[in-house]
Amino acid sequence: MSIARANRLTPYLFLAPAGLVLAVALFYPILYMIYASFLDWNPSQRIGEADFVGIRNYTKLFSDNAFRESMGVTLKFAAVVVSIEMFLGVGLALLLDRNIRGMSVLRTLFILPMMIAPIVVGLMWRYMYHPTVGIFNKTLKSWGLDSIPWLSDGSWAFASIVIADVWQWTPFIFILSLAALQSLPKSAMEASRIDGASGWQQIIYIKLPLMMPVLIVTLLLRLIDAFKVLEVILVMTNGGPGLSTEILSIRINRTASEFRELGEAAAMSNLLLIVLLILTFAMFIYNKAQEARAARLRVVEEET
Protein backbone atom coordinates (compact mmCIF):
# COMPACT_ATOMS: atom_id res chain seq x y z
CA MET A 1 0.00 0.00 0.00
CA SER A 2 2.75 2.41 0.94
CA ILE A 3 4.58 1.57 -2.28
CA ALA A 4 1.51 2.42 -4.32
CA ARG A 5 1.22 5.68 -2.43
CA ALA A 6 4.87 6.46 -2.97
CA ASN A 7 4.38 5.82 -6.67
CA ARG A 8 1.44 8.14 -6.75
CA LEU A 9 3.50 10.84 -5.10
CA THR A 10 6.53 10.40 -7.38
CA PRO A 11 5.43 12.73 -10.18
CA TYR A 12 4.78 15.48 -7.71
CA LEU A 13 8.21 14.94 -6.15
CA PHE A 14 9.82 15.25 -9.56
CA LEU A 15 7.84 18.37 -10.30
CA ALA A 16 8.25 20.00 -6.91
CA PRO A 17 11.62 21.78 -7.29
CA ALA A 18 10.80 23.25 -10.70
CA GLY A 19 7.29 24.09 -9.60
CA LEU A 20 8.52 25.86 -6.51
CA VAL A 21 11.01 28.02 -8.44
CA LEU A 22 8.43 28.86 -11.09
CA ALA A 23 5.85 29.73 -8.48
CA VAL A 24 8.18 31.99 -6.52
CA ALA A 25 10.07 33.67 -9.34
CA LEU A 26 7.68 33.64 -12.30
CA PHE A 27 3.99 33.23 -11.40
CA TYR A 28 4.15 35.33 -8.28
CA PRO A 29 5.96 38.22 -10.01
CA ILE A 30 3.43 38.17 -12.82
CA LEU A 31 0.48 38.30 -10.43
CA TYR A 32 2.31 40.99 -8.51
CA MET A 33 2.73 42.96 -11.71
CA ILE A 34 -0.96 42.71 -12.54
CA TYR A 35 -1.73 44.07 -9.09
CA ALA A 36 0.96 46.77 -9.35
CA SER A 37 -0.51 48.04 -12.60
CA PHE A 38 -3.43 49.42 -10.56
CA LEU A 39 -1.15 51.35 -8.21
CA ASP A 40 0.54 54.70 -8.19
CA TRP A 41 3.91 53.42 -7.11
CA ASN A 42 7.45 54.76 -7.19
CA PRO A 43 10.60 52.74 -6.56
CA SER A 44 11.34 54.17 -3.10
CA GLN A 45 8.00 52.99 -1.72
CA ARG A 46 7.07 49.57 -0.44
CA ILE A 47 4.17 48.22 -2.43
CA GLY A 48 1.89 48.47 0.59
CA GLU A 49 2.39 52.23 0.79
CA ALA A 50 1.43 52.81 -2.83
CA ASP A 51 -2.03 54.24 -3.53
CA PHE A 52 -4.61 52.21 -5.33
CA VAL A 53 -5.70 54.18 -8.38
CA GLY A 54 -7.86 51.69 -10.25
CA ILE A 55 -7.43 51.70 -14.00
CA ARG A 56 -5.95 55.19 -14.08
CA ASN A 57 -2.57 53.89 -15.30
CA TYR A 58 -4.27 52.29 -18.29
CA THR A 59 -6.43 55.28 -19.19
CA LYS A 60 -3.36 57.47 -18.85
CA LEU A 61 -1.42 55.19 -21.20
CA PHE A 62 -4.05 55.26 -23.90
CA SER A 63 -4.25 59.02 -23.86
CA ASP A 64 -0.46 59.32 -23.76
CA ASN A 65 0.94 60.18 -27.18
CA ALA A 66 4.42 58.94 -26.34
CA PHE A 67 3.04 55.52 -25.43
CA ARG A 68 0.91 55.35 -28.55
CA GLU A 69 3.92 56.23 -30.65
CA SER A 70 6.03 53.61 -28.94
CA MET A 71 3.30 51.01 -29.49
CA GLY A 72 3.23 52.05 -33.14
CA VAL A 73 7.00 51.72 -33.43
CA THR A 74 6.84 48.26 -31.84
CA LEU A 75 4.14 47.02 -34.21
CA LYS A 76 5.87 48.54 -37.23
CA PHE A 77 9.21 47.07 -36.20
CA ALA A 78 7.75 43.59 -35.67
CA ALA A 79 5.84 43.66 -38.96
CA VAL A 80 8.75 44.98 -41.01
CA VAL A 81 11.50 42.75 -39.66
CA VAL A 82 9.39 39.60 -39.69
CA SER A 83 8.27 40.07 -43.28
CA ILE A 84 11.77 40.89 -44.54
CA GLU A 85 13.26 37.99 -42.63
CA MET A 86 10.59 35.53 -43.78
CA PHE A 87 11.10 36.58 -47.39
CA LEU A 88 14.90 36.41 -47.25
CA GLY A 89 15.11 33.34 -45.04
CA VAL A 90 12.69 31.21 -47.03
CA GLY A 91 14.13 32.47 -50.31
CA LEU A 92 17.66 31.59 -49.32
CA ALA A 93 16.58 28.19 -48.08
CA LEU A 94 14.94 27.44 -51.43
CA LEU A 95 18.03 28.67 -53.27
CA LEU A 96 20.61 26.89 -51.16
CA ASP A 97 18.79 23.62 -50.70
CA ARG A 98 21.31 21.58 -52.65
CA ASN A 99 23.37 18.64 -51.75
CA ILE A 100 26.75 20.32 -51.40
CA ARG A 101 29.88 19.80 -49.38
CA GLY A 102 30.21 22.04 -46.36
CA MET A 103 26.52 22.72 -45.76
CA SER A 104 26.95 22.01 -42.04
CA VAL A 105 29.83 24.49 -41.80
CA LEU A 106 27.61 27.05 -43.47
CA ARG A 107 24.81 26.44 -41.01
CA THR A 108 27.23 26.77 -38.12
CA LEU A 109 28.45 30.13 -39.37
CA PHE A 110 24.87 31.29 -39.86
CA ILE A 111 23.81 30.64 -36.28
CA LEU A 112 26.68 32.70 -34.87
CA PRO A 113 24.75 36.02 -35.01
CA MET A 114 21.96 34.51 -32.93
CA MET A 115 24.23 33.02 -30.33
CA ILE A 116 26.33 36.01 -29.32
CA ALA A 117 24.96 38.46 -26.78
CA PRO A 118 22.42 41.00 -28.06
CA ILE A 119 24.46 43.61 -26.21
CA VAL A 120 27.45 42.70 -28.35
CA VAL A 121 25.37 42.72 -31.53
CA GLY A 122 24.23 46.22 -30.66
CA LEU A 123 27.81 47.21 -29.95
CA MET A 124 29.08 45.94 -33.30
CA TRP A 125 26.37 47.70 -35.24
CA ARG A 126 26.73 50.91 -33.28
CA TYR A 127 30.41 50.84 -34.16
CA MET A 128 29.70 50.17 -37.83
CA TYR A 129 27.10 52.94 -37.93
CA HIS A 130 29.46 55.39 -36.24
CA PRO A 131 29.39 58.75 -38.10
CA THR A 132 33.18 59.01 -38.51
CA VAL A 133 34.96 55.75 -37.60
CA GLY A 134 32.15 53.39 -38.73
CA ILE A 135 32.80 51.23 -41.75
CA PHE A 136 29.67 52.34 -43.65
CA ASN A 137 30.45 56.03 -43.60
CA LYS A 138 34.15 55.38 -44.19
CA THR A 139 33.27 53.41 -47.30
CA LEU A 140 30.83 56.04 -48.53
CA LYS A 141 33.45 58.68 -48.00
CA SER A 142 36.12 56.78 -49.90
CA TRP A 143 33.67 56.50 -52.82
CA GLY A 144 33.18 60.24 -52.61
CA LEU A 145 29.58 60.04 -51.40
CA ASP A 146 27.91 61.92 -48.58
CA SER A 147 27.83 60.24 -45.22
CA ILE A 148 24.51 58.99 -43.91
CA PRO A 149 23.18 59.90 -40.43
CA TRP A 150 22.61 56.22 -39.58
CA LEU A 151 21.63 56.59 -35.96
CA SER A 152 21.08 60.32 -35.59
CA ASP A 153 18.13 60.78 -37.94
CA GLY A 154 14.70 59.35 -37.06
CA SER A 155 13.87 57.37 -40.17
CA TRP A 156 17.45 56.28 -40.84
CA ALA A 157 17.69 55.09 -37.24
CA PHE A 158 14.60 52.95 -37.72
CA ALA A 159 16.05 51.50 -40.91
CA SER A 160 19.33 50.86 -39.09
CA ILE A 161 17.75 48.84 -36.29
CA VAL A 162 15.76 46.90 -38.88
CA ILE A 163 18.97 46.07 -40.77
CA ALA A 164 20.69 44.91 -37.60
CA ASP A 165 17.73 42.72 -36.64
CA VAL A 166 17.50 41.25 -40.13
CA TRP A 167 21.21 40.43 -39.95
CA GLN A 168 20.77 38.73 -36.62
CA TRP A 169 17.58 36.75 -37.18
CA THR A 170 17.28 35.85 -40.89
CA PRO A 171 19.48 32.80 -40.23
CA PHE A 172 16.87 31.52 -37.78
CA ILE A 173 14.21 31.39 -40.46
CA PHE A 174 16.73 30.10 -43.00
CA ILE A 175 17.70 27.16 -40.79
CA LEU A 176 14.11 26.26 -39.89
CA SER A 177 12.93 26.38 -43.50
CA LEU A 178 15.97 24.44 -44.69
CA ALA A 179 15.17 21.74 -42.15
CA ALA A 180 11.58 21.74 -43.37
CA LEU A 181 12.68 21.51 -47.00
CA GLN A 182 14.98 18.61 -46.35
CA SER A 183 12.31 16.64 -44.54
CA LEU A 184 9.84 16.90 -47.44
CA PRO A 185 8.92 13.55 -48.98
CA LYS A 186 11.24 12.77 -51.89
CA SER A 187 8.43 11.02 -53.73
CA ALA A 188 6.43 14.23 -54.16
CA MET A 189 9.46 15.98 -55.70
CA GLU A 190 10.14 13.12 -58.08
CA ALA A 191 6.51 12.78 -59.11
CA SER A 192 6.33 16.47 -59.96
CA ARG A 193 9.56 16.29 -61.91
CA ILE A 194 8.25 13.37 -63.94
CA ASP A 195 5.08 15.35 -64.63
CA GLY A 196 7.31 18.05 -66.08
CA ALA A 197 7.01 20.76 -63.47
CA SER A 198 9.56 23.54 -63.80
CA GLY A 199 11.65 24.74 -60.85
CA TRP A 200 9.28 27.59 -60.10
CA GLN A 201 6.19 25.43 -60.39
CA GLN A 202 7.77 22.96 -58.01
CA ILE A 203 8.40 25.72 -55.48
CA ILE A 204 4.95 27.30 -55.70
CA TYR A 205 2.74 24.23 -56.00
CA ILE A 206 4.68 21.64 -54.03
CA LYS A 207 7.44 22.90 -51.79
CA LEU A 208 5.76 25.96 -50.28
CA PRO A 209 2.40 24.30 -49.54
CA LEU A 210 4.14 21.32 -47.96
CA MET A 211 6.37 23.62 -45.86
CA MET A 212 3.44 25.77 -44.80
CA PRO A 213 2.89 24.25 -41.31
CA VAL A 214 6.53 24.82 -40.40
CA LEU A 215 6.53 28.28 -41.92
CA ILE A 216 3.52 29.37 -39.91
CA VAL A 217 5.03 28.17 -36.64
CA THR A 218 8.34 29.83 -37.57
CA LEU A 219 6.52 33.06 -38.31
CA LEU A 220 4.76 33.02 -34.95
CA LEU A 221 7.96 32.17 -33.06
CA ARG A 222 9.78 34.99 -34.77
CA LEU A 223 6.90 37.41 -34.18
CA ILE A 224 6.94 36.61 -30.46
CA ASP A 225 10.68 37.22 -30.38
CA ALA A 226 10.37 40.47 -32.33
CA PHE A 227 8.26 41.87 -29.50
CA LYS A 228 10.96 40.90 -27.03
CA VAL A 229 13.87 42.67 -28.73
CA LEU A 230 15.46 45.10 -26.36
CA GLU A 231 19.21 45.07 -25.87
CA VAL A 232 20.28 45.56 -29.48
CA ILE A 233 18.20 48.70 -29.80
CA LEU A 234 19.06 49.88 -26.32
CA VAL A 235 22.77 49.83 -27.14
CA MET A 236 22.42 51.30 -30.63
CA THR A 237 19.98 54.17 -30.08
CA ASN A 238 18.42 53.86 -26.61
CA GLY A 239 15.09 54.55 -28.29
CA GLY A 240 16.17 57.80 -29.89
CA PRO A 241 16.47 60.09 -31.71
CA GLY A 242 13.22 61.37 -30.31
CA LEU A 243 10.96 58.35 -29.99
CA SER A 244 11.72 56.97 -33.44
CA THR A 245 13.12 53.63 -32.26
CA GLU A 246 11.60 53.40 -28.82
CA ILE A 247 9.97 49.98 -28.84
CA LEU A 248 7.77 48.94 -25.95
CA SER A 249 10.36 47.09 -23.88
CA ILE A 250 12.67 50.10 -23.94
CA ARG A 251 9.75 52.29 -22.91
CA ILE A 252 9.00 49.96 -19.99
CA ASN A 253 12.62 50.14 -18.90
CA ARG A 254 12.67 53.94 -19.13
CA THR A 255 9.35 54.38 -17.38
CA ALA A 256 10.56 52.23 -14.51
CA SER A 257 14.09 53.54 -14.12
CA GLU A 258 14.03 57.09 -15.48
CA PHE A 259 10.50 58.32 -14.85
CA ARG A 260 10.18 56.15 -11.74
CA GLU A 261 6.56 55.25 -12.47
CA LEU A 262 6.45 51.58 -11.56
CA GLY A 263 2.66 51.37 -11.78
CA GLU A 264 2.63 52.68 -15.31
CA ALA A 265 5.52 50.42 -16.32
CA ALA A 266 3.59 47.47 -14.90
CA ALA A 267 0.51 48.45 -16.92
CA MET A 268 2.66 48.54 -20.06
CA SER A 269 4.22 45.20 -19.26
CA ASN A 270 0.71 43.82 -18.89
CA LEU A 271 -0.27 45.01 -22.33
CA LEU A 272 2.90 43.55 -23.85
CA LEU A 273 2.21 40.27 -22.07
CA ILE A 274 -1.33 40.18 -23.47
CA VAL A 275 -0.05 40.62 -27.03
CA LEU A 276 2.46 37.82 -26.53
CA LEU A 277 -0.15 35.58 -24.90
CA ILE A 278 -2.40 35.95 -27.92
CA LEU A 279 0.45 35.04 -30.28
CA THR A 280 1.51 32.05 -28.19
CA PHE A 281 -2.06 30.90 -27.93
CA ALA A 282 -2.44 31.13 -31.71
CA MET A 283 0.64 28.95 -32.10
CA PHE A 284 -0.66 26.45 -29.58
CA ILE A 285 -4.04 26.17 -31.29
CA TYR A 286 -2.38 25.84 -34.68
CA ASN A 287 -0.10 23.04 -33.45
CA LYS A 288 -3.06 21.19 -31.94
CA ALA A 289 -5.04 21.54 -35.16
CA GLN A 290 -2.10 20.17 -37.15
CA GLU A 291 -1.75 17.21 -34.82
CA ALA A 292 -5.45 16.47 -35.05
CA ARG A 293 -5.27 16.62 -38.82
CA ALA A 294 -2.26 14.31 -38.94
CA ALA A 295 -4.04 11.86 -36.67
CA ARG A 296 -7.13 11.93 -38.89
CA LEU A 297 -5.02 11.28 -41.98
CA ARG A 298 -3.37 8.36 -40.28
CA VAL A 299 -6.75 6.86 -39.44
CA VAL A 300 -7.87 7.26 -43.03
CA GLU A 301 -4.69 5.60 -44.26
CA GLU A 302 -5.11 2.66 -41.94
CA GLU A 303 -8.69 2.13 -43.04
CA THR A 304 -7.86 2.00 -46.72
Place this chain on the structure above:
Amino acid sequence: MSNQSYDRQNPAYYALLVALVVMAIGPIYLMLVTSLKLNVDIMSDSSSLFFMPTLRNYETALCDFLWYEPEHLRRCDPTFGRALVNSLIIGLVSTAITLVFGTMAAYALVRFRFMGRDVVSIWTLMMRMVPPAVLLVPVFGIWTFQFGFDGTRGGIILVYVALNLPFVIWILQSFIVQVPIQLEEAARMDGAGPFQVFFLVVLPLIKPGIAAASIFTFRVAWNEFLLANALADRSSRTVPVTIVNSLTEFDIDWGVIMATGMLLAIPPIIFTFVASRQIITGMTAGAVKG
Protein backbone atom coordinates in the same frame (compact mmCIF):
# COMPACT_ATOMS: atom_id res chain seq x y z
CA MET B 1 29.37 8.53 -46.18
CA SER B 2 32.79 9.27 -47.62
CA ASN B 3 31.83 8.24 -51.11
CA GLN B 4 28.65 10.28 -51.14
CA SER B 5 28.52 12.30 -54.31
CA TYR B 6 27.84 16.00 -54.20
CA ASP B 7 26.03 17.94 -56.87
CA ARG B 8 28.13 20.31 -58.89
CA GLN B 9 26.76 23.84 -58.89
CA ASN B 10 27.37 26.81 -61.09
CA PRO B 11 29.78 29.60 -60.04
CA ALA B 12 26.99 32.08 -59.24
CA TYR B 13 25.77 29.71 -56.57
CA TYR B 14 29.17 29.69 -54.86
CA ALA B 15 29.47 33.45 -55.22
CA LEU B 16 26.16 33.82 -53.39
CA LEU B 17 27.37 31.47 -50.66
CA VAL B 18 30.58 33.43 -50.17
CA ALA B 19 28.66 36.72 -50.05
CA LEU B 20 26.31 35.31 -47.41
CA VAL B 21 29.15 34.01 -45.27
CA VAL B 22 30.92 37.37 -45.47
CA MET B 23 27.72 39.13 -44.44
CA ALA B 24 27.10 36.73 -41.58
CA ILE B 25 30.53 36.89 -39.98
CA GLY B 26 31.74 40.25 -41.30
CA PRO B 27 30.57 42.29 -38.30
CA ILE B 28 32.06 39.77 -35.89
CA TYR B 29 35.36 39.88 -37.74
CA LEU B 30 35.27 43.67 -37.68
CA MET B 31 34.80 43.60 -33.91
CA LEU B 32 37.75 41.24 -33.53
CA VAL B 33 39.96 43.45 -35.69
CA THR B 34 38.93 46.59 -33.83
CA SER B 35 39.66 44.99 -30.49
CA LEU B 36 43.22 44.38 -31.70
CA LYS B 37 43.80 47.98 -32.71
CA LEU B 38 45.10 51.01 -30.88
CA ASN B 39 42.74 53.96 -30.73
CA VAL B 40 45.03 55.87 -33.09
CA ASP B 41 44.48 53.21 -35.73
CA ILE B 42 40.72 53.12 -35.13
CA MET B 43 40.39 56.86 -35.57
CA SER B 44 42.72 57.18 -38.54
CA ASP B 45 41.27 57.75 -41.97
CA SER B 46 43.71 55.52 -43.77
CA SER B 47 42.87 52.04 -44.89
CA SER B 48 42.11 49.70 -42.03
CA LEU B 49 43.92 46.77 -43.58
CA PHE B 50 47.39 47.62 -42.32
CA PHE B 51 47.95 48.03 -38.62
CA MET B 52 50.00 46.52 -35.84
CA PRO B 53 47.79 44.07 -33.93
CA THR B 54 48.09 44.58 -30.22
CA LEU B 55 46.68 42.88 -27.15
CA ARG B 56 46.72 46.12 -25.20
CA ASN B 57 42.92 46.46 -25.09
CA TYR B 58 42.62 42.99 -23.64
CA GLU B 59 45.31 43.82 -21.10
CA THR B 60 43.31 46.87 -20.06
CA ALA B 61 40.12 44.87 -19.65
CA LEU B 62 41.67 41.91 -17.86
CA CYS B 63 44.36 43.73 -15.89
CA ASP B 64 43.02 42.18 -12.69
CA PHE B 65 44.05 38.68 -13.74
CA LEU B 66 47.45 39.44 -15.21
CA TRP B 67 50.59 38.31 -13.46
CA TYR B 68 52.48 41.32 -14.79
CA GLU B 69 51.59 44.98 -14.84
CA PRO B 70 50.83 46.27 -18.33
CA GLU B 71 53.11 49.26 -18.84
CA HIS B 72 50.51 51.41 -20.64
CA LEU B 73 48.18 51.40 -17.64
CA ARG B 74 48.58 53.83 -14.83
CA ARG B 75 45.83 52.34 -12.71
CA CYS B 76 44.14 48.99 -13.02
CA ASP B 77 40.35 49.17 -13.20
CA PRO B 78 39.01 45.90 -11.77
CA THR B 79 35.39 46.50 -12.88
CA PHE B 80 35.49 44.21 -15.87
CA GLY B 81 37.45 41.42 -14.20
CA ARG B 82 34.95 41.33 -11.36
CA ALA B 83 32.06 41.32 -13.81
CA LEU B 84 33.59 38.40 -15.68
CA VAL B 85 33.80 36.36 -12.48
CA ASN B 86 30.18 37.26 -11.64
CA SER B 87 28.99 36.32 -15.11
CA LEU B 88 30.75 32.97 -14.96
CA ILE B 89 29.39 32.09 -11.53
CA ILE B 90 25.85 33.22 -12.36
CA GLY B 91 25.88 31.47 -15.73
CA LEU B 92 27.23 28.15 -14.48
CA VAL B 93 25.19 27.92 -11.29
CA SER B 94 21.91 28.91 -12.90
CA THR B 95 22.50 26.45 -15.75
CA ALA B 96 23.19 23.61 -13.34
CA ILE B 97 20.10 24.29 -11.23
CA THR B 98 17.86 24.77 -14.26
CA LEU B 99 18.97 21.49 -15.79
CA VAL B 100 18.50 19.38 -12.66
CA PHE B 101 15.05 20.82 -11.93
CA GLY B 102 14.08 20.95 -15.59
CA THR B 103 14.91 17.33 -16.47
CA MET B 104 13.04 16.06 -13.42
CA ALA B 105 9.95 18.09 -14.26
CA ALA B 106 10.08 17.14 -17.94
CA TYR B 107 10.38 13.47 -17.00
CA ALA B 108 7.36 13.69 -14.71
CA LEU B 109 5.33 15.42 -17.41
CA VAL B 110 6.14 12.79 -20.02
CA ARG B 111 6.10 9.57 -18.03
CA PHE B 112 3.52 9.90 -15.32
CA ARG B 113 -0.19 10.37 -15.63
CA PHE B 114 -1.29 12.53 -12.75
CA MET B 115 -3.85 15.11 -11.91
CA GLY B 116 -3.30 18.47 -13.54
CA ARG B 117 -0.72 17.23 -16.02
CA ASP B 118 -2.27 18.94 -19.04
CA VAL B 119 -2.69 22.19 -17.16
CA VAL B 120 0.98 22.08 -16.20
CA SER B 121 2.16 21.49 -19.77
CA ILE B 122 0.03 24.28 -21.18
CA TRP B 123 1.34 26.66 -18.56
CA THR B 124 4.98 25.82 -19.20
CA LEU B 125 4.35 26.45 -22.89
CA MET B 126 2.72 29.77 -22.08
CA MET B 127 5.49 30.86 -19.75
CA ARG B 128 8.06 30.27 -22.47
CA MET B 129 7.24 33.59 -24.01
CA VAL B 130 7.52 35.84 -20.96
CA PRO B 131 10.15 38.44 -21.87
CA PRO B 132 12.59 39.81 -19.28
CA ALA B 133 11.13 43.30 -19.81
CA VAL B 134 7.80 42.14 -18.41
CA LEU B 135 9.45 40.78 -15.27
CA LEU B 136 11.44 43.96 -14.69
CA VAL B 137 9.00 45.80 -12.42
CA PRO B 138 7.69 42.93 -10.29
CA VAL B 139 11.08 41.26 -9.86
CA PHE B 140 12.64 44.54 -8.82
CA GLY B 141 9.84 45.17 -6.31
CA ILE B 142 9.70 41.69 -4.85
CA TRP B 143 13.45 41.11 -4.69
CA THR B 144 14.05 44.46 -3.02
CA PHE B 145 11.17 44.71 -0.59
CA GLN B 146 10.08 41.17 0.15
CA PHE B 147 12.98 38.75 -0.30
CA GLY B 148 15.69 41.26 0.45
CA PHE B 149 18.26 39.79 -1.85
CA ASP B 150 18.58 42.45 -4.46
CA GLY B 151 22.20 43.06 -5.32
CA THR B 152 23.24 39.47 -4.66
CA ARG B 153 24.24 36.84 -7.16
CA GLY B 154 21.66 34.48 -5.66
CA GLY B 155 18.86 36.84 -6.58
CA ILE B 156 19.97 37.05 -10.19
CA ILE B 157 20.43 33.28 -10.38
CA LEU B 158 16.87 32.72 -9.13
CA VAL B 159 15.36 34.88 -11.89
CA TYR B 160 17.42 33.18 -14.57
CA VAL B 161 16.43 29.72 -13.38
CA ALA B 162 12.77 30.70 -13.47
CA LEU B 163 13.14 32.35 -16.86
CA ASN B 164 14.83 29.31 -18.40
CA LEU B 165 12.88 26.47 -16.81
CA PRO B 166 9.84 26.55 -19.12
CA PHE B 167 12.00 26.35 -22.24
CA VAL B 168 14.20 23.61 -20.80
CA ILE B 169 11.21 21.54 -19.69
CA TRP B 170 9.62 21.95 -23.09
CA ILE B 171 12.70 20.98 -25.08
CA LEU B 172 13.63 18.03 -22.85
CA GLN B 173 10.12 16.61 -23.09
CA SER B 174 10.69 16.02 -26.78
CA PHE B 175 13.85 14.05 -26.01
CA ILE B 176 12.40 12.02 -23.14
CA VAL B 177 9.42 10.93 -25.26
CA GLN B 178 11.90 9.11 -27.50
CA VAL B 179 13.38 7.00 -24.69
CA PRO B 180 11.89 3.50 -25.10
CA ILE B 181 9.68 2.81 -22.11
CA GLN B 182 10.67 -0.88 -22.18
CA LEU B 183 14.12 0.09 -20.89
CA GLU B 184 12.59 1.76 -17.89
CA GLU B 185 10.24 -1.13 -17.27
CA ALA B 186 13.15 -3.56 -17.38
CA ALA B 187 15.04 -1.47 -14.83
CA ARG B 188 11.99 -1.34 -12.61
CA MET B 189 11.65 -5.14 -12.84
CA ASP B 190 15.21 -5.38 -11.60
CA GLY B 191 14.14 -3.46 -8.55
CA ALA B 192 15.14 0.13 -9.30
CA GLY B 193 13.14 2.92 -7.69
CA PRO B 194 11.78 5.85 -9.69
CA PHE B 195 14.75 8.06 -8.85
CA GLN B 196 17.24 5.33 -9.81
CA VAL B 197 15.42 4.76 -13.09
CA PHE B 198 15.58 8.46 -13.79
CA PHE B 199 19.22 9.07 -12.92
CA LEU B 200 20.76 5.80 -14.12
CA VAL B 201 18.62 4.91 -17.14
CA VAL B 202 16.93 8.00 -18.55
CA LEU B 203 19.56 10.68 -17.97
CA PRO B 204 22.38 8.96 -19.88
CA LEU B 205 20.05 8.44 -22.85
CA ILE B 206 19.05 12.07 -23.26
CA LYS B 207 22.55 13.54 -23.22
CA PRO B 208 22.13 15.35 -26.58
CA GLY B 209 18.99 17.02 -25.29
CA ILE B 210 20.74 18.03 -22.11
CA ALA B 211 23.61 19.47 -24.12
CA ALA B 212 21.23 21.57 -26.20
CA ALA B 213 19.27 22.70 -23.15
CA SER B 214 22.37 23.65 -21.21
CA ILE B 215 23.76 25.71 -24.08
CA PHE B 216 20.52 27.63 -24.42
CA THR B 217 20.26 28.19 -20.68
CA PHE B 218 23.83 29.30 -20.27
CA ARG B 219 23.47 31.61 -23.23
CA VAL B 220 20.45 33.37 -21.74
CA ALA B 221 22.13 33.79 -18.36
CA TRP B 222 25.39 34.89 -19.94
CA ASN B 223 23.86 37.40 -22.34
CA GLU B 224 20.97 38.86 -20.34
CA PHE B 225 21.17 42.54 -19.49
CA LEU B 226 17.92 44.08 -18.31
CA LEU B 227 17.19 42.10 -15.15
CA ALA B 228 20.84 41.93 -14.16
CA ASN B 229 20.97 45.69 -14.52
CA ALA B 230 17.95 46.16 -12.27
CA LEU B 231 19.04 43.69 -9.59
CA ALA B 232 22.82 43.91 -9.44
CA ASP B 233 24.78 46.30 -7.28
CA ARG B 234 28.42 47.28 -7.72
CA SER B 235 29.82 43.96 -6.55
CA SER B 236 27.47 41.66 -8.48
CA ARG B 237 27.34 43.31 -11.90
CA THR B 238 27.63 41.03 -14.90
CA VAL B 239 29.57 41.68 -18.10
CA PRO B 240 26.63 42.98 -20.20
CA VAL B 241 25.82 45.51 -17.47
CA THR B 242 29.39 46.83 -17.33
CA ILE B 243 29.52 47.09 -21.11
CA VAL B 244 26.36 49.19 -21.25
CA ASN B 245 27.56 51.31 -18.35
CA SER B 246 30.79 52.13 -20.14
CA LEU B 247 28.92 53.26 -23.26
CA THR B 248 28.65 56.98 -22.97
CA GLU B 249 27.33 59.41 -25.50
CA PHE B 250 30.74 60.78 -26.50
CA ASP B 251 34.35 59.73 -26.28
CA ILE B 252 33.87 55.97 -26.32
CA ASP B 253 37.05 53.94 -25.94
CA TRP B 254 36.18 51.67 -28.87
CA GLY B 255 39.24 49.46 -28.61
CA VAL B 256 38.62 48.41 -25.01
CA ILE B 257 34.86 48.12 -25.45
CA MET B 258 35.31 45.88 -28.46
CA ALA B 259 37.75 43.76 -26.48
CA THR B 260 35.19 43.32 -23.69
CA GLY B 261 32.51 42.59 -26.28
CA MET B 262 34.75 39.98 -27.84
CA LEU B 263 35.36 38.36 -24.46
CA LEU B 264 31.60 38.25 -23.90
CA ALA B 265 31.09 36.74 -27.35
CA ILE B 266 33.78 34.06 -27.11
CA PRO B 267 31.94 31.42 -25.01
CA PRO B 268 28.84 31.41 -27.26
CA ILE B 269 31.08 31.23 -30.33
CA ILE B 270 32.93 28.24 -28.90
CA PHE B 271 29.61 26.52 -28.11
CA THR B 272 28.43 27.15 -31.62
CA PHE B 273 31.43 25.46 -33.16
CA VAL B 274 31.47 22.57 -30.72
CA ALA B 275 27.78 21.80 -30.66
CA SER B 276 26.12 23.35 -33.68
CA ARG B 277 24.16 20.16 -34.33
CA GLN B 278 22.61 20.19 -30.87
CA ILE B 279 21.85 23.89 -31.14
CA ILE B 280 20.07 23.41 -34.44
CA THR B 281 18.15 20.48 -32.96
CA GLY B 282 17.12 22.72 -30.11
CA MET B 283 16.02 25.47 -32.44
CA THR B 284 14.06 23.25 -34.74
CA ALA B 285 12.48 21.13 -31.99
CA GLY B 286 8.80 21.86 -31.94
CA ALA B 287 8.69 23.71 -35.21
CA VAL B 288 9.92 20.87 -37.40
CA LYS B 289 8.98 17.34 -36.51
CA GLY B 290 11.21 14.42 -37.39
